[in-house]
Amino acid sequence: MSLRVYNSLHQKKEAFVPLNAGKVRIYACGPTTYDYIHLGNARPLVVFDTIRRYLDFIGYEVTYVQNFTDIDDKIIKRAQDLGEDPLELAARFIEEYYKDASALNVRKATIHPKVSDHLPEITEMIEKLIQGGQAYEVDGDVYFHIPAFPNYGCLSGRTLEDLQAGARVEVDERKKHAMDFALWKAAKVGEPAWDSPWGKGRPGWHIECSAMALKYLGEQFDIHGGGQDLIFPHHENEIAQSEATVGSGPMAKYWIHNGFITVNAEKMSKSLGNFFTLRQILQKFSGDVIRFYLLATHYRSPIDFDDSKLEGARKSLERLRTSRELLREKLSQEAVGGLTKAGHLHTEALAEQLQKTRIMFFEAMNDDFNTALAISQLFDLARETNSLMHQDTNAYCQETKKLLQQVADTFDEFAQVLGLQLKAEKEQGDSALVEGLLELIFSIRTEARKKKDWATADLIRDGLKDLEIVLEDTPQGTRWKKK
RNA sequence: GGCGGCAUAGCCAAGUGGUAAGGCAGAGGUCUGCAAAACCUUUAUCCCCCAGUUCGAAUCUGGGUGCCGCCUCCA
Numbered sequence: 001m002s003l004r005v006y007n008s009l010h011q012k013k014e015a016f017v018p019l020n021a022g023k024v025r026i027y028a029c030g031p032t033t034y035d036y037i038h039l040g041n042a043r044p045l046v047v048f049d050t051i052r053r054y055l056d057f058i059g060y061e062v063t064y065v066q067n068f069t070d071i072d073d074k075i076i077k078r079a080q081d082l083g084e085d086p087l088e089l090a091a092r093f094i095e096e097y098y099k100d101a102s103a104l105n106v107r108k109a110t111i112h113p114k115v116s117d118h119l120p121e122i123t124e125m126i127e128k129l130i131q132g133g134q135a136y137e138v139d140g141d142v143y144f145h146i147p148a149f150p151n152y153g154c155l156s157g158r159t160l161e162d163l164q165a166g167a168r169v170e171v172d173e174r175k176k177h178a179m180d181f182a183l184w185k186a187a188k189v190g191e192p193a194w195d196s197p198w199g200k201g202r203p204g205w206h207i208e209c210s211a212m213a214l215k216y217l218g219e220q221f222d223i224h225g226g227g228q229d230l231i232f233p234h235h236e237n238e239i240a241q242s243e244a245t246v247g248s249g250p251m252a253k254y255w256i257h258n259g260f261i262t263v264n265a266e267k268m269s270k271s272l273g274n275f276f277t278l279r280q281i282l283q284k285f286s287g288d289v290i291r292f293y294l295l296a297t298h299y300r301s302p303i304d305f306d307d308s309k310l311e312g313a314r315k316s317l318e319r320l321r322t323s324r325e326l327l328r329e330k331l332s333q334e335a336v337g338g339l340t341k342a343g344h345l346h347t348e349a350l351a352e353q354l355q356k357t358r359i360m361f362f363e364a365m366n367d368d369f370n371t372a373l374a375i376s377q378l379f380d381l382a383r384e385t386n387s388l389m390h391q392d393t394n395a396y397c398q399e400t401k402k403l404l405q406q407v408a409d410t411f412d413e414f415a416q417v418l419g420l421q422l423k424a425e426k427e428q429g430d431s432a433l434v435e436g437l438l439e440l441i442f443s444i445r446t447e448a449r450k451k452k453d454w455a456t457a458d459l460i461r462d463g464l465k466d467l468e469i470v471l472e473d474t475p476q477g478t479r480w481k482k483k
Numbered sequence: 484g485g486c487g488g489c490a491u492a493g494c495c496a497a498g499u500g501g502u503a504a505g506g507c508a509g510a511g512g513u514c515u516g517c518a519a520a521a522c523c524u525u526u527a528u529c530c531c532c533c534a535g536u537u538c539g540a541a542u543c544u545g546g547g548u549g550c551c552g553c554c555u556c557c558a
Binding site for chain 1: 484485486487488489494495496497498504505506507508514515516517518519520521522523550551552553554555556557558
């Protein structure tokens with residue numbers, strides 16, 4: 001099966017055919033940088049990073065643009081509260097953003113444009129819209145005139161009448177139509193401002209994305225993504241601005257929107273105050289666990305957040321890690337002997353499972369990036385792999401070793417696509433001192449066990465367990481890992 | 484009021500016409516000094532309710548119930 005994606009524009013799954021063969025251009029709305037990101041913000045990062053990785057993996061040349069909104073009302077307000085320069089505040093949180101993204105193993109986009117670097121492109125686009133009659137200026141503000149764009153509402157499935165019926169905002173009397181939205185806002189005292197044909201001011205919320213997408217991806221591109229809450233008005237307005245500017249559409253062939261993170265079934269959001277910053281969560285769980293948690297549910301479904309769910313994700317991921325770890329250990333051993341009859345059966349079964357996993361993984365990803373289903377294939381592979389490794393060493397000959405190597409490669413390959421590390425926690429940075437002390441303690445315990453001094457052995461094991469270090473005694477010696 | 488989404492085992496979660504993936508938790512077993520990990524077995528006569536279409540529906544249609552989102556900044 002070839003790739004199919006759910007296109008919000010038509011509300012159905014469609015075959016994915018990029019505009020230019022072999023190349024995919026993606027634009028994803030990035031954060032407004034006035035604070036640390038919360039888990040809800042992290043979801044699209046991981047989702048679109050994964051989509052990008054997958055497209056890349058199946059051979060497309062991907063250009064991925066993710067913007068930073070560094071000029072915005074909320075930034076200005078926050079900066080005023082903190083007595084900081086708005087652009088400096090925004091720049092500071094862009095740096096913090098990169099740290100969070102990196103903790104989640106989110107690759108940098110091909111281009112990360114900032115609004116503040118694109119004022120010329122923005123004003124140029126606004127001028128075109130004014131010339132084309134789709135925008136007008138009032139007292140230094142510029143508005144997009146919605147009735148001038150007949151296709152308005154195509155993404156959100158609304159008509160102008162629907163919108164007016166549901167209007168909850170006070171209407172600015174100077175606007176020609178109640179739903180007209182700002183392209184340019186005249187500067188108020190103390191706000192950052194840029195020169196424009198309409199006087200000093202700053203861009204409205206939506207125009208930046210239109211201008212930057214146009215600059216880096218052209219008049220039409222393949223995928224435009226973001227959270228479902230951006231469908232209206234943000235993406236609807238982007239479509240209006242962009243398509244009115246270039247005189248044709250669609251701006252993007254496929255629109256992809258991720259579902260929300262909820263807390264007690266309510267959307268996690270700043271205004272409700274029910275959010276958890278990624279930083280807070282990272283204190284309890286690794287980025288790998290958080291990423292796994294986000295990918296274990298289909299990207300369009302809501303995910304209800306609480307610690308117990310993350311704990312569940314941690315345990316699930318642990319299973320895959322353990323399997324990968326056992327594989328590493330096994331492969332470091334010398335292959336000996338010939339294949340026994342039982343070993344032969346297990347090898348056959350694993351070879352079959354490997355093939356099935358490879359097929360099913362791609363089928364799952366091809367079906368609208370079904371990462372949840374793709375991940376479940378890894379569990380099936382892990383079970384069959386463990387089962388083989390569980391057999392006695394007679395089964396471990398050159399033939400099985402070769403197969404296990406293929407399995408290990410598949411694990412790594414697919415983990416890479418999903419952006420998961422599958423590394424045991426202990427590999428993620430411990431000081432030489434800690435490592436050394438642990439080795440010492442283990443050797444003491446091993447001596448105790450040799451003397452059948454179980455009391456001492458158990459004392460050490462229990463003590464380490466309290467420090468979240470788990471010991472496992474195996475015929476090959478004692479193994480340890482962090483909880 | 485308008486537009487949209489969701490409802491699957493104790494929990495999480497796939498599955499959009501062919502007879503319920505996977506994970507966690509639970510139970511029994513193998514292994515182990517005891518554990519842990521791993522493996523094996525086991526855990527939904529049924530997918531919110533009602534009616535319909537069909538040889539056949541969790542999956543399609545109609546109606547209902549409940550929850551959520553957007554319509555204002557929000558991923």
